[in-house]
Amino acid sequence: MTKPTRRDLANAIRFLAADAVEAAKSGHPGMPMGMADIAEVLWNDYLGHSPDNPKWFNRDRFLLSNGHGSMLQYALLHLAGYDLTLEDLKNFRQLGFRTPGHPENFVTPGVETTTGPLGQGFANAVGFALAEKLLAQRYNRPEYAVVDHRTWVFMGDGCMMEGISHEAASLAGTLGLGKLVAFWDDNGISIDGEVEGWFTDDTPARFEAYGWLVIRDVDGHDADAIRKAIDQAMAQDERPVLLCCRTTIGFGSPAKAGKESSHGAPLGADEIAATRKALGWEYGAFEIPDAIYDGWRANGSGKVREEQWNRLFDAYAQRHPQLAAELTRRSHGELPEDFAAAAAAYIAKLQADGPTVASRKASQMAIEAFAPHLPELLGGSADLAASNLTLWSGSKTAAGDDPDANYVYYGVREFAMTAISNGLALHGGFIPYDATFLVFSDYARNAVRMGALMEAHAIHVYTHDSIGLGEDGPTHQPVEHLASLRLIPHNDVWRPCDAVESAVAWKAAIERKDGPSCLVFSRQNLPHQARTDGQLGQIVRGGYVLADAEGGAPDLILIATGSEVGLAMQARAALDADGVRTRVVSMPSSDVFDRQDPAYRESVLPGGCRRRLAIEAGVTDFWRKYVGLDGAVIGLDRFGASAPAGALFEHFGFTVEKVLEAARSL
Secondary structure (H helix, E strand, C coil): CCCCCHHHHHHHHHHHHHHHHHHHCCCCCHHHHHHHHHHHHHHHHCCCCCCCCCCCCCCCEEEECCHHHHHHHHHHHHHHCCCCCHHHHHCCCCCCCCCCCCCCCCCCCCCCCCCCCCCHHHHHHHHHHHHHHHHHHHHCECCECCCCCCEEEEEEHHHHHCHHHHHHHHHHHHHCCCCEEEEEEECCEECCEEHHHCCCCCHHHHHHHCCCEEEEEEECCCHHHHHHHHHHHHCCCCCCEEEEEECCCCCCCCCCCCCHHHCCCCCCHHHHHHHHHHHCCCCCCCCCCHHHHHHHHHHCCHHHHHHHHHHHHHHHHHHCHHHHHHHHHHHCCCCCCCHHHHHHHHHHHHHHHCCCEEHHHHHHHHHHHHHHHCCCEEEEECCCHHHHCCCCCCCCECCCCCCCCCEEECCCCHHHHHHHHHHHHHHCCCEEEEEEEHHHHHHHHHHHHHHHHHCCCCEEEEECCCHHHCCCCCCCCCCCHHHHHHCCCCCEEECCCCHHHHHHHHHHHHHCCCCCEEEECCCCEECCCCCCHHHHHHHHHCCEEEECCCCCCCCEEEEECCHHHHHHHHHHHHHHHCCCCEEEEECCCHHHHHCCCHHHHHHHCCCCCCCEEEECCCCCHHHHHHHCCCCEEECCCCCCCCCCHHHHHHHCCCCHHHHHHHHHHC
16 A cells, blocks of 8 residues: 555545444444544544543543444544554444443543533543643743643534533633633534434634634645644634534445434445545455554654653643652542641541531531642532532632642533533542532532542532521422432542531541442431541441440431431430330431441441331431331421421421431331
């Protein structure tokens, strides 16, 4: 083969994608075939990456928001020299191989984020770009731009239609994320056919209104036009950029190009053969000539860029050793050496002081105590900072150029906020926390789920956790939300009962590196609970004996969380007075408790005591796994009402009398 042309290099993507989808008998060949020319120019001429070191810190980040076209990314990674073999591509969508149906950052080297739910990859990209901006502001110095990379994101019509793209694009423009470049694959086709029947927005005008630089009418199959557009995008860094690329889905297929039939199904063996002929591709399935591999890997400059950056960083470390050490620590996801001791001292003092405050206030107190030790802690709220209490005395807005910026005013954008937090966490260098009312976690739920799937180290703060928020009524009173969040695998949910448990929950969430945490706090004041040093040390285990029966094994176990722990303690006093030996178990995090060893769980909830009563102001079914069919649950299997909190708790049976009645019935 003679020296390959740019079209030859792009065709390698097309046929790897078509052949892999055909082998799997499922998948999406149309988008990879349509975006192949754009991807080839970006990856070979602009993308700063290092296939031998996919985690190089100053690499450009490439995200595929339209993740159904995953074979585009797998073909790119393979051709560029990442550790992704031809055998992986031949086994696309098969168990045990590194080419799942949608990109997964924990499976495939070089994949930055897990995508598939449309629009979320784009919102993740906003988080990646925000991370780069804030790190650059803090650490760069004249002649030492040690944080200097771009975030490139591919997105399709479906991403543009999803509401999260509106939320994220609006905020990105407001924040001036000039290192963010989005490529819109404007092919006019979705699963149901031509989108002009349901998607007639003036999308370029929308992004211009958001404050983006919009480059219109880019021919997505003309390498020179693509280069010209990218050069224009890179000529400024004040605004994020949208490249509107006109493409043909299934490009090259004689029968299926430009049609929805190429979107989500194999082309078929005959049509692939016809496409090979039409594009002049003379090679068999999964056959890539050496000249094509050489063309891809000769153009890549990742190794050179990484080596240049390493030399720059070495010089930076000589000139600014403290900054270099801090950036290195943060980029590795390591906490400051003094954090654990400082946090433990704060918790011990809190136990001694015994404040009675709302747990949302206790959360703010914990942030105030911990944040000075953690420059990587980046907060935010969806227009509820004064209610969520996420601001602290050192909060500085990210909407500017403050080198110590550590707070994002997200506006009323719960879904985008959560997905942006995932992007911040995945980028590295930050521990993001975001906040809204617990009832509005519904808006953000799929991003919470995606964060748990990706093991993103993000912290989600949810306040106003029950009917205790009172007068705003059932639209704002969460009932099923605690159980719903607990059902998400690998998602730690904490609902603390007082200021001490709140601080422990914050410490656990900060120290957890392998997934997100949801911290759930009350609006109303919660009483302080007395504890021994031993009990204080057991809070982090998710569940522990807060008060034990006197005079022998318990006759009855009360299990409670959050505001209902105080109620359980009041009921215990009355039951003890009646001669019922009663144990109270506080379970701030059932997720964490369930991970404890069997011996510890047995010590807290002994199998010999079947009389168990769980108390929580939410749906009851979740607690059956702890109380059994012969136990009882005091909860709320209906929506709330608008009234003061005290009246609501009495009306719905969260009283000592109701607890005693249920306990005695056991």
